[in-house]
Amino acid sequence: MKLKTILDLPCGMRFIFSEMEFASSFSGQVLLDSVMNTTPAAIEGSYNELREFLSLYQTIGGSATLDKCRAALLDLRDIRNTLTALESGKVPDDVELFEIKNLAFISEKVRGILAPVNLKSVNFPDLADIVSLLDPEGHGIPSFYIYDSFDSKLSELRKKIRNSGDESGAILAECLIIEARVREMLGNRLKGSVFGLREALMSLAKADILISKSILTKKLNLTIPEIATGINKYSSVFNPEISAILSRENKTFQKVNIELDLNKPTILTGANMGGKSVVLKTLALSQFLFQFGFGVPAASAEITPVEEIHYSPGDLQDMTRGLSSFAAEMKMADRLIKNSAHGHKILALLDEPARTTNPQEGTALVTSLLNILNGRPVFVLVATHYNVKAKGCARIRVKGLEEGKMNYELIEAGESAPPREAVNIALSLGIDREWLDEAIRVMDEQNKE
Incomplete structure (x- = not known):
């Protein structure tokens, strides 16, 4: 049974979900897709993770640490389809390369924030190599661009285009061929990192969920x-x-x-x-x-x-x-x-x-x-x-x-x-006394039978 299947049962689970303060909507999707634990070991494992985050959240320094994590998680997006396509051998386009770079940036940032507190419930793979691969010039921003440093010819070709103003001729065509080759190279190198990227994505969502559960525990x-x-x-x-x-x-x-x-x-x-x-x-x-x-x-x-x-x-x-x-x-x-x-x-x-x-x-x-x-x-x-x-x-x-x-x-x-509580409640509501007295008489007659 998944959480999303009980969300609209009239027991109040939708209220609970609405009170959760996720940094990323993706984390909410992951929680809704989670399966109900049915064994003591699985439930105890879930509570050990919650205790760890809740203990951190209830300290002043720990709360500030988790706030920094939440700020970083605001940009987390669901890129599971991108990772599946990458795994299948599809050459990533610039949008997909941006998504992968953004994920690596967030994971490395959160990993650095949480490193001093040594949490056991979430593990982040080291994606520093992916950050270096997609940000070769070290600009430190998640947006993706095929930098000149990806290929030694790019700088020269782009300079010629700028100087000539020709953005539709042979020089541009050569430039586009090199950029396509760079994307293919990046896709091949990233393909072997899909497991780590998936692990990072789900660990970030898990951290967001545990922070949200901790906040909810204290709030309610x-x-x-x-x-x-x-x-x-x-x-x-x-x-x-x-x-x-x-x-x-x-x-x-x-x-x-x-x-x-x-x-x-x-x-x-x-x-x-x-x-x-x-x-x-x-x-x-x-x-x-x-x-x-x-x-x-x-x-x-x-x-x-x-x-x-x-x-x-x-x-x-x-x-x-x-x-x-x-x-x-x-x-x-x-x-x-x-x-x-x-x-x-x-x-x-x-x-x-x-x-x-x-x-x-x-x-x-x-x-x-x-x-x-x-x-x-x-x-x-x-x-x-x-x-x-x-x-x-x-x-x-x-x-x-x-x-x-x-x-x-x-x-x-x-x-x-x-006891005759229905009659007593009706009396407290100011219901017609003649009617209620007659109801009491009828019940007394029934009890005699």
């Missing part, structure tokens, strides 16, 4: 989590996008604590407007951030790597395949059952599954799904209004209204019917 107050086995545990987890929106309104996001166990599904209940969907959205975002090597939005966290993340945000209507919300939910649940049966380690976050069918069938579908998943290598959190009585599940709920104010804290819940 993210934390590097511990890699766990069999548990997902968050202390003071928050949703960065919603938190930013609330901050602009002089409000504060209420952080919550939550713990999920592998092999044991968790049921989350609470009234509408109780924050259940936000919890699922935030956990989906946090798992993605974890497995793509970002900091996560929590004071502390212990997270287990998974192979698959199944996030159902509540309305899975798939217009491209003509599926209704119910059909799309059933297809996702079916994949979840089949893949978990084959031992795939999965995080499943399901928001009001089967909510579009009748309550009796919906309750049966959710209960049976949880019964099947219980004991499998799956983290499951299901937010539901149904009174589900599945076996062996943990149960939590949103604490709810307290003195007219919503408390989003997550607390343990028993198997009894949930």
Whole structure:
């Protein structure tokens, strides 16, 4: 799974990406093409790299060093096609030679800036020979020109053209032939350096990404989590996008604590407007951030790597395949059952599954799904209004209204019917009292039956 495939999932990854401060747009493309890590070793490697850059960024001198790198990276461009053409034997034109020279200049500059801090997470090949080859007169500028020093005849021919003013005759033709020969010579010499040029290009993008992740970690107050086995545990987890929106309104996001166990599904209940969907959205975002090597939005966290993340945000209507919300939910649940049966380690976050069918069938579908998943290598959190009585599940709920104010804290819940929070919320909104009193009377009658 690539990062670009989850960018528009309604969990907030696009917000995270938009908050990243890349020096080069190419680095953003590289990040979007990156593949999700699924093993503890790969994730630990990503975090070791981030820790190294973050540690440097958090010092005054280190921050200044990284600022110099970012300034140099502003001119970084995607020249992968140019390098592929060079590798195939194509004679580079002046634009392509400029691109290669510019890359070599940037790489050498960044390599020099970072040399004193001895970073282990990025390695830059020595491209000094390429700089000398493409800048034989040592002007120190990235623009490319076939200098006179490339061929002893060029200076004389160009002088004759300037003196005669003849820019269309035999002298010019001879000059153009020599320039073509120089380009061919440069292409042949550079062809053997394609590996190093590619390494430099990707190392520069990697450095830009790690600097951007470091800035983001500090800006959004993210934390590097511990890699766990069999548990997902968050202390003071928050949703960065919603938190930013609330901050602009002089409000504060209420952080919550939550713990999920592998092999044991968790049921989350609470009234509408109780924050259940936000919890699922935030956990989906946090798992993605974890497995793509970002900091996560929590004071502390212990997270287990998974192979698959199944996030159902509540309305899975798939217009491209003509599926209704119910059909799309059933297809996702079916994949979840089949893949978990084959031992795939999965995080499943399901928001009001089967909510579009009748309550009796919906309750049966959710209960049976949880019964099947219980004991499998799956983290499951299901937010539901149904009174589900599945076996062996943990149960939590949103604490709810307290003195007219919503408390989003997550607390343990028993198997009894949930409190009448929907009515209480409606009362706080000033909804017609006669209607709500009648609703309370109806519920009391139902409870007597």
